[in-house]
Amino acid sequence: MRIFDVTFCLVIFGLLTIFSGQAISADSTGKLPYLDQLPPLIDRKIFFDDPEIDRARISPDGGFIAFRQEYNGIMNIWVKGSDEPFDKARPLTADERPIPGFFWSRDSRRILYVQDRDGDENFNLYAVDPYAVTDQNNAVAEPGALTDAEGVQTRIVATPREKPEYVIVGINDRDPALHDLYMINIITGERELLFKNNHNIMSWTVDDHGRVRFASRQTPDGGTEILRLENNELERIYHVDFEEGARIVRLHEDEKRVYLATNKGQDVDLSRLILFNPDTKEEELVEKDPEGEVDFGGAVFSEVTDELLATYYIGDKQRIYFHNDRFREDYDKIRRQTPEGEIHFVSRTRNEDIWLVSVSRDIDPGTMYVFDRNSGETQLLYHSRPDLPSEHLSQMKAIRYQARDGLEIPAYLTLPQGVEPENLAVVVLPHGGPWVRDTWGYDPQAQFLANRGYAVLQPNFRGSSGYGKKFLNAGNKQWGTGYMQHDITDGVKHLIDEGIADPDRIGIYGASYGGFAALAGLAFTPDIYSAGVSMVGPSNIITLIESVPPYWVPILQSFMLRVGDPDDPEDRERLKEQSPLFSTDEIQAPLLVAQGANDPRVPKRESDQIVAALQDKDQTVQYLVAPDEGHGFVRRENRLAFFVELERFLAGHLGGRVQPDVSPQVARRLEELVYEIGKADANEGFCCPLIFASRL
Helix, strand or coil, X not given: CCCCCCCCCCEEECCCCCCCCCCCCCCCCCCCCCHHHCCCCCCHHHHHCCCCCEEEEECCCCCEEEEEEEECCEEEEEEEECCCCHHHCEECCCCCCCCCCCEECCCCCCEEEEECCCCCCCCEEEEECCCCCCCCCCCCCCCEECCCCCCCXXXXXXXXXXXXCEEEEEEEXXXXXXXXXXXXXXXXXXXXXXXXCCCCXXXXXXXXXXXXXXXXXXXXXXXXXXXXEECCEEEEEEEECCCCCEEEEEECCCCCCEEEEECCCCCCCCCEEXXXXXXXXXXXXXXXXXXXXXXCCEEEECCCCCCEEEEEEECCXXXXXXXXXXXXXXXXXXXXXXXXXXXXXXXXXXXXXXXXXXXXXXXXXXEEEEEECCCCEEEEEEECCCCCCHHHCCCEEEEEEECXXXXXXXXXXXXXXXXXXXXXXXXXXXXCCCCCCCCCCCCHXXXXXXXXXXXXXXXXXXXXXXXXXXXXXXXXXXXXXXHHHHHHHHHHHHHHHCCCEEEEEEEEEEECHHHHHHHHHHHHCCCCCCEEEEECCCCCHHXXXXXXXXXXXXXXXXXXXXXXXXXXXXXXXXXXXXXXXXXXXXXXXXXXXXXXXXXXXXXXXXXXXXXXXXHHCCCCEEEEEECCCECECCXXXXXXXXXXXXXXXXXXXXXXXXXXXXXXXXXXXHHHHEEECCHHHHHHCCCEEEEECCCC
16 A cells, blocks of 8 residues: 655644534534433543453463553553452553553463554564563563564464464565565564465464464455465465355364365355365365354364364354353353353463453443353453443344345344434444444444434444355445445435434444445435544545555455456446545535544545545535544544544534533644645645644
8 A cells, every 4th residue: 555644734723613612513403302311421431431451361371461451541561460459460561552452472471462653554563571570660661572674564373382482473574565474482583484475375374383284365366265385385275266255263183174164155155164174175064053144153162172162153142052061061150150241252371270251241341250160160350441331321232124125134223221212313333344244242332322312223234244155245346326335225214214213313424434334325325314424434446446555465356356446447437436535516414534644444545535525615524633543543532532523523413412521631632633634635645734722
């Protein structure tokens, strides 16, 4: 991808007009008539501020628990003894950008994590010593950089069980489009090249001894082939066509066969789990969805015996199926000692005696427990958001509705608590991807919007994954003016026909592909929506495809087959018709746009150009740009500032509730994010932020 350098022109204005104390056109539609029936207004910080504690992982030797918690106002890595209280924990990192996640080395000697620069997704790999002691000034030690290069992306591939002092990674330092495979000593930093990737390899499978066994890549026709690596030579062992899928789930304990998730075959729709023998090409069905509803979801294996313990499927909710009696007994013990919700197995010790398990549901973002398999006891470790008033949150319900061609569309609906489901303001929240899906569980955005008075519709439109290859492929080349967007529109019409939705108070908000869907909704169905919000959403499919990151090149063919090929004249014309940028004359509803300046997936130009086009037509549009973000806002102040403005914007045009107070720090940050488009922005990708006088 071409990533534009952002030139900042600092223009100081004494007065702020369009971002004054209330959103543009506030109260133009009037307040919702049922606001006094809603539960108490929940502080937006409870939804979107950093959690108190999250992402705990127990060390393989069982001696430590590492987790994320704020240090100097930023989510960093902390560690404590397994038997110590949290107030005895020590910070291990002092990064200035939130650390997205981490994992333990197999020998418990290091904690490893990746970090990029301001959202550019050029991740480097770092290691910290959990035994490190802060100096007399309580300063946190600098992490060890296992990779440290500008403009280079590191991908974690494996931590081999029999070589616990090593980590295997892919690095694109030789060719930006291709990741070569390296083995790195996590203590010394020494690096060994395992495979020079001149073969468009997308992913690798490594065994417990650190040997590269299999790889996968895209074929020129958009299919996928799985290759076996022997004597540094690649041999195809399995192949699926473009509209099919196959991936290695795990190596079998016999070190010969592999577990494959695949939907290969004309008579096969849902993916299933099979055991495949690369030598004989024999396949053995392990399991397919017993209810015949969704694709294979995933599996839990023992890290001691390599046995398959359980499989799971994501229907309306998670369903789990047991393949091991001991594991079933353990699960039942956990179930009896924890509240209602879905159980997720987060981490475990090397001998599998101690497990960390999370229990979550639609009104609980996740509570972490420690399960001792020997005693059968489960103990609370922490609540990630202890101040969240679950009693005032709303249920997320699975629904179905018919699209205009009769196809059944699965979706989730979250209704505001305490209000009859009649004539409600609605916010449609289409997911990103688009080849993923929404699932049941805690969604802070849906809960926040419901608390403000909106019904929230989350449709799994065709093109969403998980419902079989026919449903997925039905979304091919259907962006914008096609069935992917029609399915969203038909979901709104379903709510109107059911009497749930007020047809004059419908908004649409999404991020990434969901942002595109929001722009498309305003451009192609302007009579439906009263307001729209796009976070990092593309506006022109042609420029989106033409600016993909270089490391997406190995999968670009499937992208063009699913979306369109700008080099094909017929496709290019269709892509233009499907792109909201070329239908801005049709947009009537007010629009709020948010963008990360360093986004490598959806370049800033995608937002710049539609904002500029709407401003040229004197349409109501607001624009926020974070200079220190990429594909979405992860920094605390940026995140909180965005939701302050989202809340005001929707209230001004749909009539929901607004929390009046804003901290001075967040208010200042919001003012710094406001952007005024200049001519250079739309044409060259540059933009000038405006710094305004504080309003609070």
